[in-house]
Amino acid sequence: MIEQTLLAQRGALIGWVPVCLGIGIGLYFSAQQEPDFVLLAGLAMAAVFLAVLWRLVNVAYAPVFMAMILVLTGIGLAKFRTDHVDAPVLGFRYYGPIQGRIVNIDRSASDAPRLTLDHVVLERMSSERTPARVRVSVHGDQLLTSYEPGETLIMTGHLSPPAGPAEPGGFDFQRHAWFLKLGAVGYTRTPVLRWETPQGAGWGMAIFTARMRLSHAVQTAMPGETGAFAAAIMTGDRSAMGQDTLAALRASNLAHLLAISGLHMGLLTGFVFALIRGGLALIPVIALGWPTKKIAAVCALVVGAFYLALSGGNVATERAYIMVGVMFVAVLLDRRALTLRAVAMAAIIILVWQPESLMGPGFQMSFAATTALVAVFGWLRRFDTYKLPKWVQGVMSVVISSAVAGFATAPFAAAHFNQISHYGLIANLLSVPLMGMLVMPAAVLTACLAPIGGWKIGLWFMDLGLRWILYVAENVAGLSGALSHVVAPHVAVLPILTIGLLWAVLWQGRGRYAGGVAVVVALLIWQQSTRPDLLVADNGSLLGLSSDQGRVLSKPTGSSFVAGIWLENDGAPVAQDIAASRKGLQRAGRVVTAHLGPWQITQVSGKTALADLTGCGGADVLISNQEVPEARPCLVFDIKALRNTGSLALSQDATGQLVVTTAHGVAGNRPWNRRQGPAQPPIVLKP
Incomplete structure (x- = not known):
């Protein structure tokens, strides 16, 4: 029974390669300690041993051993990449x-x-x-x-x-x-x-210079937010985008239109592919004697490469180009372009090249959307829709693709950004088709007319489309209940959720339903996720106490970036001054006191307030944004200690103990934080 189940997977094993590599990369980045030479040598020997077994075991079980080899390979890739980018980090202020x-x-x-x-x-x-x-x-x-x-x-x-x-x-x-x-x-x-x-800065700096000059020219020709939007999608320069516009795009789930990613690269190269192929088809001699489809694919690849360079070549754009590159290469090899095999190949290339991208929302969301779209449209091929009118098929494709991409990326967006856009599907249906039919073709028209000075014609059409998109974003974001917020999930949620979704897509047979079980388990864990009772910023100047009203902050201004993250992770973002006006903290000048059951935590700001404090002022834990030179009869986290520990989370457990968790302790002792010294386990104070 087991052998038959494993043999049934052989036609879809390529999809599991990036999954196994990703598991290995995830294990590396979640480790508390950097693997040393002895451990790496042991892993290498284990991989060799597994390779031998792979050749000796029954063919049904061989993929299991290969999966373990790929996991070990993922660990090695992440370690190699970490050492390869090693560069000095400032060790002081x-x-x-x-x-x-x-x-x-x-x-x-x-x-x-x-x-x-x-x-x-x-x-x-x-x-x-x-x-x-x-x-x-x-x-x-x-x-x-x-x-x-x-x-x-x-x-x-x-x-x-x-x-x-x-x-x-x-x-x-x-x-x-x-x-x-x-x-x-x-x-x-x-x-x-x-x-x-x-x-003499070389090609890289020459391209960067061209980007910034083009961005400035576009913004000069198209003043205002539409010009900033056009510059962002043409050159990757988002420096002119206003914060209100960015907030509206995020709230309406249209922020993906701003980043040069899979949608832009796909629309641009797809338009070029269709334009070249359609144009060549109009010439009978070429249409009958030349491989027009492959010529169009090569042209689309070249245009995509130029767009990649012009946009700054950030990770999201590189990932998008690799994905479309794999698909157009499939066209050159007479293979079907949009398949899970092509998506898997793109993921493998990216994970081998930049393993760290696995941990970012861009990689997770783009591949979630692409995998879901390919899987759903592959399943829809079973149904005969060719009898429907062309316009109905087009509308169905837009609706289904927007809905599938939105649902596939929603959990990852919620996990990383703590918000869910409830009207995102409506906004995308009103905006994405216009992006493909007007904005991106207008961008190509702008590039074609630029040599003869007629590029403003293309920008005029872009302006029309972008004005509509911004209008949709502003109005959808302004609807009542357009946006809701969620609590930051437990660290185990995303790995379980991701593996569950991939299992449901990749596994062949009834066993794929186990993926749905994993998704339910992940969502249940997320629902039970709790937040720390008290948070302390790494500069010792801000406290955040959990209360029935929401998190209470120790001050209305200052450390606003940290304050915003805390409130967003609570799933209840409000203005910092509002959070500071809540009850729960006792304030006496520059001394703030919080209580967790019988435990007292006191924060002291400034040298004068610290000098006036006798001992610990009755506190069990003393927090200060200054150095505390003498020993005090309590647990002390002054600015010097906080530079090593990072931010703090304090909670009272079920037995009444006070548990102090440090950011450095959770992150572990890794190359990027080695200046902080050894990582400490949670500190536990007993009653």
Whole structure:
């Protein structure tokens, strides 16, 4: 029985390759310790042993051994990638001169212009210790459009190591920055001055320069939000998008139209493919004697590669190009383009090339949507719809694809962004067809007419389409109940949910229903997910206490980024001042006290308040944003300790014990946070 079940899977084994690689990569990134040489050697020997068994066992069981080999391979790929991008990370807070070359210009979450610099020079710091890249937010009325990509700038600013999670188990920006070789982040309030003009920067910088000039030209020709939108989908430059527009796009589930991802790459290359093939079909000599379909596929690949380069080549765009590339290569090889095999091949390439992308929402959501679409439309091929009118088939395709993609990505979007758009399907039905039929063709028209100076004609059509999309986003986002928020899930939810959904799609036979069971289990775990009783920011200046009214914050301003993340993860985002006005914390000047049952936690801000505090002031745990020089009769987390532990989560367990969990303890001792020292297990205080 088992042999027959395993043999029935042989026609669909390619789909399990990225799944097994992903399991190995996930195991690596979830580990508490970096695997050492002895462990890696042991894993390599295990892989060799499994390879031998794979050749010796019954053919039915061979895929099981290959799956284990692929899991071990995934661990090795992630480890190799981590070591390959190893670059210096700033180990302290720096203030002084900063010199570097512009390699990116964008905006921060607070809407401040931001520069990413390489070729960094810091005062009295050797090149071996200097970060490969730094990112500096520019405050004040400085026009970044006056600077050219590739220019070397000088400024005086503050730099810090990349921050850890805002709360234990949260998004790890340290890990994200590690793979970007981003060794420090900070800000400047002084004028940014030119030091050197661009000199022989190479192809990469030349493309970056072309991107920024095109973005500026588009925004000049199309002022306002539509121009910023057009620049974003043509060049990947979203620095001009307003925060209100971004919020409306997210609330209406149209934010995917802004990022250059699978939809844009698919629409553009699909339009080019159809245009070239249709144009060649009009010429009888070529249509009858030439492989027009393959010629169109090659042209679409070339245009897609150009779009990839022009858009900045970020991870989402690279992933999108690989996916469409695999599909057009299938056309060149006379294979069906849209199959689960093609999706699996694209996933394998990305996981081998950039294993860390598995942990990001972009990879998860794009492959969830693509896999679901291919699976559902493959299932629909069983039904004869050719007798229906063409317009009915077109409408059905749009409705089904929007609904399937929306449902497939909804749990991942909710897990990562803590929100669900209830009218996203309506917004997508009103916007996506126009994106494909007007906006992207207009972008191609703009590119074609640019050499003869007629590119504004294409921009005029783009403006019409984008105005409609923004109108839909604004009105759908403004509907009552358009958006709801959910609690951040337990760490086990996404892995169980993902494997369950993939099992339901890939497994052959009745056993696929087990995938549905896994999905239900994941949703039940999510429903039971709880939030910490008390959260402490890694700078010691903000507390967040859970109460019946929602989380109570210790202050109405300051540390707003961390405060926003806490409230979003609670599934109840409100303005920081509203959360600070709730009852639950006792405030006495710059001293804030919280109680968890019999336990007292006191936060002290500033040197004066700390000096006036006698002992611990009756607290069991003392939090301070200053260094506490002398020993005190309680558990102390001052600014020095918090730099090592990261943010804190405190909860009272069922036995009355106070459990203190640190962000560094949850993340483990990894290369991206090694400056923090050994990771500590949770601290338990007994009554």
